[in-house]
Amino acid sequence: MKETDILVVGAGIAGLTFALKTAHRRPDLNITVLTKTNREESNTRYAQGGVAAVWNFETDSYKKHIADTLDAGDGLCDEDIVEIVVKEGPERVKEIIEWGTRFDKHGAEYDLGREGGHSENRILHYKDFTGWEILRAMLEKANTMPNIHIHDHYFAIDLISQHHLGHVLTRLNTNIECYGAYVLDLATNQIETVLAKMTVVATGGAGQVYRSTTNPVIATGDGIAMAYRMKARLENMEFVQFHPTSLFNPAGENPAFLVSEAVRGFGAILKSKEGEEFMHNYDERKSLAPRDIVARAIDNEMKKRGDEFMCLDCQHLDKEKFMAHFPTIYDKCKSLGIDAFKDFIPVVPAAHYVCGGIKTDEIGATSVKNMYACGECTSSGLHGANRLASNSLLEAMVFAHRIYEDVVEKIDEQTIKKGIPDWNAESTSDPKEMVLITQSIKELKEIMSNYVGIVRSNVRLKRAADRLYLLFRETEQLYMNTTLSPQLIELRNLITIGYLITTSAQMRRESRGLHYTTDFPDKLDWVETLLR
Ligand code: FAD
Ligand code: SIN
Numbered sequence: 016m017k018e019t020d021i022l023v024v025g026a027g028i029a030g031l032t033f034a035l036k037t038a039h040r041r042p043d044l045n046i047t048v049l050t051k052t053n054r055e056e057s058n059t060r061y062a063q064g065g066v067a068a069v070w071n072f073e074t075d076s077y078k079k080h081i082a083d084t085l086d087a088g089d090g091l092c093d094e095d096i097v098e099i100v101v102k103e104g105p106e107r108v109k110e111i112i113e114w115g116t117r118f119d120k121h122g123a124e125y126d127l128g129r130e131g132g133h134s135e136n137r138i139l140h141y142k143d144f145t146g147w148e149i150l151r152a153m154l155e156k157a158n159t160m161p162n163i164h165i166h167d168h169y170f171a172i173d174l175i176s177q178h179h180l181g182h183v184l185t186r187l188n189t190n191i192e193c194y195g196a197y198v199l200d201l202a203t204n205q206i207e208t209v210l211a212k213m214t215v216v217a218t219g220g221a222g223q224v225y226r227s228t229t230n231p232v233i234a235t236g237d238g239i240a241m242a243y244r245m246k247a248r249l250e251n252m253e254f255v256q257f258h259p260t261s262l263f264n265p266a267g268e269n270p271a272f273l274v275s276e277a278v279r280g281f282g283a284i285l286k287s288k289e290g291e292e293f294m295h296n297y298d299e300r301k302s303l304a305p306r307d308i309v310a311r312a313i314d315n316e317m318k319k320r321g322d323e324f325m326c327l328d329c330q331h332l333d334k335e336k337f338m339a340h341f342p343t344i345y346d347k348c349k350s351l352g353i354d355a356f357k358d359f360i361p362v363v364p365a366a367h368y369v370c371g372g373i374k375t376d377e378i379g380a381t382s383v384k385n386m387y388a389c390g391e392c393t394s395s396g397l398h399g400a401n402r403l404a405s406n407s408l409l410e411a412m413v414f415a416h417r418i419y420e421d422v423v424e425k426i427d428e429q430t431i432k433k434g435i436p437d438w439n440a441e442s443t444s445d446p447k448e449m450v451l452i453t454q455s456i457k458e459l460k461e462i463m464s465n466y467v468g469i470v471r472s473n474v475r476l477k478r479a480a481d482r483l484y485l486l487f488r489e490t491e492q493l494y495m496n497t498t499l500s501p502q503l504i505e506l507r508n509l510i511t512i513g514y515l516i517t518t519s520a521q522m523r524r525e526s527r528g529l530h531y532t533t534d535f536p537d538k539l540d541w542v543e544t545l546l547r
Contacts (some may be wrong), residue, residue: 025217027057029390032415062146088399096396129280130404132305193386212429225366240508251371261365326359400528
């Protein structure tokens with residue numbers, strides 16, 4: 016059993032921002048940070064386009080960034096939260112610059128990029144590997160802080176609550192408390208109890224629930240699934256963002272390689288493989304319309320034309336500037352025999368971002384006492400029905416900061432809970448056949464991709480729900496009898512994520528933002544929604 020003042024599950028931009036700030040202000044506190052594989056692997060690491068923030072006040076304004084975010088969110092953003100994030104964002108970006116993050120410049124000024132749905136150039140970036148650069152600076156800083164203890168290969172299995180003391184909890188309980196987490200130490204294969212006065216869930220996304228995703232293999236929605244099991248409030252799980260342009264690779268690749276939206280912001284144009292433009296048929300912003308519109312348009316064109324991919328045309332762009340801004344994308348294309356200046360880049364939509372998740376309030380608190388959450392695992396109210404490009408790194412930093420302010424004020428009133436039992440692994444044995452797990456993961460991804468993807472319908476959702484229930488029953492059986500492994504925990508979590516996305520989609524009887532269903536193709540106003 017381990018005791019720590021603060022447990023942070025996750026070392027992406029959200030978890031690290033919180034840990035760095037808290038460790039600096041309160042060197043007396045012990046902060047334990049967990050990663051399920053290693054600290055370099057997270058969605059943060061792969062962020063390409065950059066961080067959206069109002070930077071040039073001569074051309075841009077908070078009002079414009081707020082309007083763009085609300086427009087993308089299609090009526091479901093929390094306007095107060097949008098204002099908080101947009102107005103506090105630039106301050107948070109300045110802080111990470113002070114911590115050593117580099118962003119590209121033109122002379123003395125930052126080079127601000129453009130992405131879909133933005134009415135101004137406001138994306139700070141470092142070439143096409145902004146996330147890697149932010150993570151580098153944060154991890155280097157964390158190394159200098161003696162009270163931050165990052166544990167790699169420490170896989171959180173479940174968040175601890177009164178449930179583990181034998182109490183029956185339901186979603187109606189308003190007094191659920193978090194006492195820490197049960198964690199599988201992958202070096203020893205032992206399950207440890209980590210108790211904390213306060214816990215911050217920062218476990219990132221869940222793209223791996225789909226066959227094709229830009230998210231790394233660690234993105235299995237563990238935090239959302241753990242929070243769901245502990246009866247925390249969740250919302251908006253039906254809104255899964257598909258990035259319009261992952262690189263089409265006939266050999267298949269997990270994760271799918273992203274061709275940043277910043278490439279379209281730089282001037283690349285979406286075309287069919289015959290060279291025909293099509294985006295003007297869908298939105299006046301053409302290739303730079305918000306993601307939900309572009310992804311649906313590409314999906315529709317692929318189905319209409321019977322093509323496996325659409326294309327990005329970069330041939331007219333300035334080669335030198337392109338190579339300076341997008342070296343990784345250029346090299347990746349080259350490695351597949353595609354010369355971005357002679358050939359079209361073949362692209363397809365891929366699951367990219369979960370807009371819903373653990374419901375948090377304006378300080379990042381969840382419905383569970385002493386448990387906060389920030390980053391992609393949350394539904395903060397910023398993204399509504401569709402996230403505006405490059406708003407997520409910003410959101411993670413803003414709420415990590417707000418949580419830090421609340422935690423340093425309240426932590427001295429908290430104590431570590433006594434009497435928590437150790438994990439009970441009695442009557443379990445090693446898995447006899449890994450295929451029972453790997454095949455179920457494959458089936459799950461097929462179900463979600465074919466029935467709960469960009470375009471949905473009542474029949475598809477019902478099929479998905481029925482098949483997910485079968486997988487759920489089989490997996491729970493396995494879970495009860497088998498020694499825990501990361502694969503089994505991830506399968507169980509992914510089934511929960513699939514179930515949450517599917518049932519949330521079934522409940523939304525309209526099409527809005529990222530949720531499009533052929534049975535209810537129109538957007539309803541709230542009165543109509545209530546009446547249905
Ligand atoms: P992550 O960075 O994913 O970190 C999650 C952490 O939680 C990891 O350390 C992981 O090990 C840990 N963890 C998870 N489960 C467990 C567990 N069970 N036990 C222990 N530890 C666990 N957003 C933008 O704003 N701009 C962009 O340009 C951009 N580009 C992107 C490009 C790609 C290819 C992808 C995939 C995403 C992109 N995004 C972008 C989205 C953005 O990167 C993520 O939303 C953001 O980085 C999430 O940060 P996070 O800290 O919430 O989670
Ligand atoms: C991209 O670079 O296209 C990804 C940006 C994002 O997901 O916000």
